[in-house]
Amino acid sequence: xxxxxxxxxxxxxxxxxxxxxxxxxxxxxxxxxxxxxxxxxxxxxxxxxxxxxxxxxxxxxxxxxxxxxxxxxxxxxxxxxxxxxxxxxxxxxxxxxxxxxxxxxxxxxxxxxxxxxxxxxxxxxxxxxxxxxxxxxxxxxxxxxxxxxxxxxxxxxxxxxxxxxxxxxxxxxxxxxxxxxxxxxxxxxxxxxxxxxxxxxxxxxxxxxxxxxxxx
Amino acid sequence: xxxxxxxxxxxxxxxxxxxxxxxxxxxxxxxxxxxxxxxxxxxxxxxxxxxxxxxxxxxxxxxxxxxxxxxxxxxxxxxxxxxxxxxxxxxxxxxxxxxxxxxxxxxxxxxxxxxxxxxxxxxxxxxxxxxxxxxxxxxxxxxxxxxxxxxxxxxxxxxxxxxxxxxxxxxxxxxxxxxxxxxxxxxxxxxxxxxxxxxxxxxxxxxxxxxxxxx
Numbered sequence: 001x002x003x004x005x006x007x008x009x010x011x012x013x014x015x016x017x018x019x020x021x022x023x024x025x026x027x028x029x030x031x032x033x034x035x036x037x038x039x040x041x042x043x044x045x046x047x048x049x050x051x052x053x054x055x056x057x058x059x060x061x062x063x064x065x066x067x068x069x070x071x072x073x074x075x076x077x078x079x080x081x082x083x084x085x086x087x088x089x090x091x092x093x094x095x096x097x098x099x100x101x102x103x104x105x106x107x108x109x110x111x112x113x114x115x116x117x118x119x120x121x122x123x124x125x126x127x128x129x130x131x132x133x134x135x136x137x138x139x140x141x142x143x144x145x146x147x148x149x150x151x152x153x154x155x156x157x158x159x160x161x162x163x164x165x166x167x168x169x170x171x172x173x174x175x176x177x178x179x180x181x182x183x184x185x186x187x188x189x190x191x192x193x194x195x196x197x198x199x200x201x202x203x204x205x206x207x208x209x210x211x212x213x214x215x216x
Numbered sequence: 217x218x219x220x221x222x223x224x225x226x227x228x229x230x231x232x233x234x235x236x237x238x239x240x241x242x243x244x245x246x247x248x249x250x251x252x253x254x255x256x257x258x259x260x261x262x263x264x265x266x267x268x269x270x271x272x273x274x275x276x277x278x279x280x281x282x283x284x285x286x287x288x289x290x291x292x293x294x295x296x297x298x299x300x301x302x303x304x305x306x307x308x309x310x311x312x313x314x315x316x317x318x319x320x321x322x323x324x325x326x327x328x329x330x331x332x333x334x335x336x337x338x339x340x341x342x343x344x345x346x347x348x349x350x351x352x353x354x355x356x357x358x359x360x361x362x363x364x365x366x367x368x369x370x371x372x373x374x375x376x377x378x379x380x381x382x383x384x385x386x387x388x389x390x391x392x393x394x395x396x397x398x399x400x401x402x403x404x405x406x407x408x409x410x411x412x413x414x415x416x417x418x419x420x421x422x423x424x425x426x427x428x429x430x431x
Contacts, residue, residue, distance in 0.1 A: 034240050034339045036254040036313075049243040049332075105243075121255075126242055149361055156368050163375060170379055171257070174386045181393035188400040195408055203415050207422060 035164055037066060037123040040073070042115040048108045050126050052100040058129040059100050061086070061108065064093035064168045067175050068120035074111040080104030090114065093168070100128075123168050239266075239338035246317040248276050248329040253314040258339065259378035260308040262371075265343035266336055268315065269298035273331035275320040285309025308378050313337070340371040 040046050052059065065071040075094070077086035080102050088094055100106060112120050246252055258264065270278045280299065282291040285307050293299040295318075305311065315333055319325055344367060350360050423429045 034256055034337060034342075036240060036256055036337070038252065038254050047244065050241070108242075125240070145358070149358070149365070153361075153365060156365060156372065159372055160368075163372060167257070167375070167379055170383060170386070174382065174389075177386055177389045177393065181389055181396070184393050184397045184400065188404060192404055192407060195404075196411060199411055199415055203419060206419065210423075210426065210428065 035062070035064075035123040035125045035168065037121050039119050039121050040110055040112045041119045042117055043113055045109055045111040045113070047110075048124075048126065049105050050108065050128055051105050052103050052128055055101060055103045057100050057103075059098045059106070060096075060125070060127040060129070061098055062093075062095040063110070063122055063124040064165075064172075066121045066123055066168060066172050069115050069118035071120070071172070072114065073120060073122055074113065076109045076111070078107040078109070080106065082107075123171075125164070239336055239342045241334070241336045243332055243334045245330045245332050246278070246315055248317050248319050248325050248331075251314055251316040253312050254335070255310050255312055256337070256339070257309065258305045258311050259374045260305050262305045262340050262374065263343045264303040264305065264311075264340075265301070265338045266303075266313075267298065267300040268333055268335045270334075271332040273317075274329070275323045276329065276331050277318040277320060278331060278333065279316040279318060281312075281314045281316070283312045283314070285311065308381075340374075341367040 038046065050059070061077065063073075063075060065073050070090075071092045072090040073092075074090060075086070075088045076084055077098060079085045079100065085100070085106070086096060086098055108124070108126060110122055110124070244252065268278075268280055277295040278297065279295065280291070280293040280301075281289050282301065282303065283289050284305070286309075291301045291303055293301070313335070315335075317331055319329075341364065344364075346360050346364060349355065349363065350357075355363070420429075
């Protein structure tokens with residue numbers, strides 16, 4: 001479930017093998033601490049574009065529906081020639097590592113077509129890997145300090161990934177709880193008023209029935 | 217000299233990173249006379265750096281507004297085609313990054329009138345300029361890495377702390393809802409039962425007065 005991103009500057013490794021520190025530095029993976037969220041209305045489609053500079057580059061794409069209806073959304077990713085790279089229907093959340101075969105502008109579309117009235121809030125994250133990335137090359141890092149630092153950085157990245165997932169889950173729970181709270185209050189108020197009103201109407205109607213009967 | 221060489225390559229790398237590989241960056245279309253808002257939940261005392269740039273657009277002006285959790289506008293840019301901003305969060309909560317596409321007066325709107333905006337956002341550790349820091353404090357690459365990690369850990373901690381507080385609030389809300397549900401059920405039931413008794417009593421008295429039944 002954990003997806004890792006490695007940012008490996010092999011340019012460094014190839015030309016200056018003595019700069020191990022730099023390599024270790026380069027291997028700091030990209031894990032963003034931010035996921036922007038936006039609102040998508042019913043029957044609308046929102047698209048975002050991102051450029052891929054090198055063919056074969058890895059693109060990390062994650063999204064999560066935090067509010068609205070059944071918390072589902074259709075997602076399509078198009079490559080520069082408008083072919084579908086990734087398609088997922090009615091998912092609440094997903095995390096994928098796509099491989100962009102062509103370079104150019106890729107289109108990431110969210111569609112709320114299945115919703116009749118409710119607008120949805122979606123959190124998403126698109127991270128395009130480093131241009132000089134080469135995931136197959138693993139650099140040999142010998143110094144203890146370098147290895148420690150690398151391990152720590154990887155651990156930190158994993159913490160960040162999990163944290164961002166938990167953040168969005170917490171937000172969804174919070175919205176649910178607040179909605180429950182409001183619903184409990186208003187539902188009960190409506191319920192009580194309805195019951196009292198109905199009983200009163202019932203009674204007065206009955207009284208009227210007997211009165212008219214008497215008149216007759 | 218060796219240190220200089222190392223520094224040079226490190227700076228080159230950091231420059232690469234500064235091309236926003238370490239930040240949120242995407243493009244989107246904004247139709248004329250419409251707006252798009254992006255929401256980001258931020259803890260307090262967090263540095264946010266970002267920029268937007270708009271592709272050419274015929275008679276459409278782009279406004280940007282960033283508002284804090286209380287709804288006050290903290291950063292505003294009117295009619296600019298591109299702008300950078302720097303923001304220190306004082307309050308924790310939802311920050312709105314809104315873009316408006318204003319049609320210049322006198323132009324009629326027709327479909328297809330839109331501008332393409334590129335939005336870049338770097339939060340916390342992503343926003344720090346390590347190149348400048350390294351130059352100013354003469355740091356070795358290893359030290360820069362350690363600094364990056366230190367800032368990263370601090371970010372993780374402050375985010376964790378903020379969400380711990382939010383979770384406490386969530387717990388309070390849930391417990392309030394629970395208590396409310398209980399009390400409301402009790403009150404409702406007693407009201408119904410009481411009202412039912414009153415109803416029957418009232419009708420009985422009514423029938424007695426109307427001499428329909430003996431009383």
